[in-house]
Amino acid sequence: MSSLELPPGDRASRAFPLLCVPVARPTADGLFAQSAALLPEFPFQELRLDALPDPASALEALRLHVAAHPSGTFLATCRRVASGGQFSGDPEAELAILMFAAEAGCALVDLALESAEALGVEALRSSRFSKAMLVLSWHDFQGAGDLEEVLRRMRPFAPDVVKLVPTAHRLTENLPLLRLTGQSFEPPFRAVGIAMGEAGVVSRILGPRFGAAFTFAPPTLAEATAPGQIPASVLRDLYRVTELTRATAVYGVAGSPVRSSLSPLMLNTAFRETGTDAVYLPLLTNDPADVTQFARELPLAGFSVTMPLKTAVLSLLDTVEPLAERIGAVNTVRREGDGTLTGFNTDAAGISGPLLSRLALRGARVLVLGAGGAARAAVFACVQEGAEVSIVNRTHASAVTLAEEAGARALQATELDAQTEFDVLIQATPTGMRHNASALPLPEGVLPAALIFELVYNPMETPFLQAARRAGRDVIPGVEMFIHQGARQFELWTRKPAPVQPMREAVLEALRRG
Ligand code: NAP
Helix, strand or coil: CCCCCCCCCCCCCCCCCCCEEEEECCCCCHHHHHHHHCCCCCCCCEHHHHHHHCHHHHHHHHHHHHHHHHCCEEEEEEEEECCCEEECCHHHHHHHHHHHHHHHHCCEEEEEEEHHHHHCCCHCCCCCCCCCEEEEEECCCCCCCCCCHHHHHHHCCCCCEEEEEEECCCCCHHHHHHHHHHHCCCHHHHHHCEEHHHHHHHHHHHCCCHHHHHHCCCCHHHHHHCCCCCCCCHHHHCCCCCCCCCEEEEEEEEEECCCCCCCHHHHHHHHHHHHCCCCEEECCCCCHHHHHHHHHCCCCEEEEEECCCCCHHHHHEEEEHHHHHCCCCCCEEEEECCCEEEECCHHHHHHHHHHHCCCCCCCCEEECCCCCHHHHHHHHHHHHCCCCCCEEEECCHHHHHHHHHHHHHCCCCHCCCCCEEEEEECCCCCCCHHCCCCCCCCCCCCEEEEEEEECCEEEEECHHHHHHHCCCCCCCCCHHHHHHHHHHHHHHHHHHCCCCCHHHHHHHHHHCCC
């Protein structure tokens, strides 16, 4: 399978800032006031003239605005309804508005391919865009489209920039787009490629790395108009989109959902803190083959695996380390020097790490509540460290099966009473999570261990953790597991020590913000 080839030649000299922020308001005053307010932070803006009820009446104000802000780089767009915008005029009216915007000093104007085709090559050639560059844009709000065919249609219009915006339903649908944005075109023009949809986040972040002229991002989350849009400040500060180069290693977290995952925050913080030239993306997919194909072809330097892929991904990897094989789940994949993919399970280290810093596990009596993915990691990690592990699960048969596999024993919940005492209790069921925040995993007052490790970390303080604190038990909050498993991932990928403290601070701050 071939990797995505980066284009030859030096693309470092860029005509524009890499981050373009669309500004849309229903009134001219609102549009230009918002544009002025954003300029100090975002000097490259797309002015969405089509969001105005009568764009033609705002053109004089546009001229004054552009003249008053020479530090700004403006892209004028007046997209018609037929092309997915809000302008109700015909292609001639769209063209006339863009020509005025160009005369007014906008550095670029965006014309939809459909309008260009309606106007014809000759009409467009004889149009005056002053010194403005022509961005020819194409959107597919449903699917991936035939990008080569779109380019073939665009070529006769000799645009300066082509903007290709398909919709991605799979990670692999980003690959042709990134491949195209990285090419040099005849006649010389550059491309911007962005896939709509949450699976298309990849193209929004990586486009410039692959040679795109620039990328788009809304100024705030509140102004995002479609799934997958990431606020400009997040794109700049967390994903460092303006600093990515073709040498930047790409990582990510694959699963569904991943939008609210704290892993991008934690791992990008780690890369930044250690000066590692790497970026970590959310990779939305529920198909294991989608992520492994994407990983091999992009290529990814490694990726985290989360629900629902931790087990399903196993058979698609070239090698799986023995502990992950025994657990039957992979949460970390690393691309080796020869291009093969190796699976690891750092959830186990996420459990044994915090425990071993508090007690010796050899001979320790450990009770695990649950028999799902997290419980499996806990059971195998503790058995590997020489602990005597007992398992209690809502469905007892699953506890029995897991106990047989791991060399542990299964108990009924009713066997836990005031007389039963363990050194450690690991709470590995979802009880206490936000949607289930009032629930306890055991009857009230039953806390049969000196040390309670609560794996749920959102909220940070579950009712069970609070009850354990009140009863004077030592506690380990679930966020410790999350940070440890992430730190181990960082170490597997970079072979450097993880900056655990900044990772912890970033995650705790995000959890406190809620
Ligand atoms: P899972 O595979 O779906 O397993 C859930 C387990 O909990 C099953 O054994 C299930 O029992 C049991 N369970 C579900 N609802 C229950 C209830 N209301 N009362 C009692 N038992 C219940 O989930 P998982 O991946 O193991 O994750 C479990 C929890 O661990 C997650 O909710 C997450 O908060 C936490 N976790 C934390 C980290 C971390 O880094 N801190 C990492 C992974 C997971 P049945 O067999 O009867 O269905």
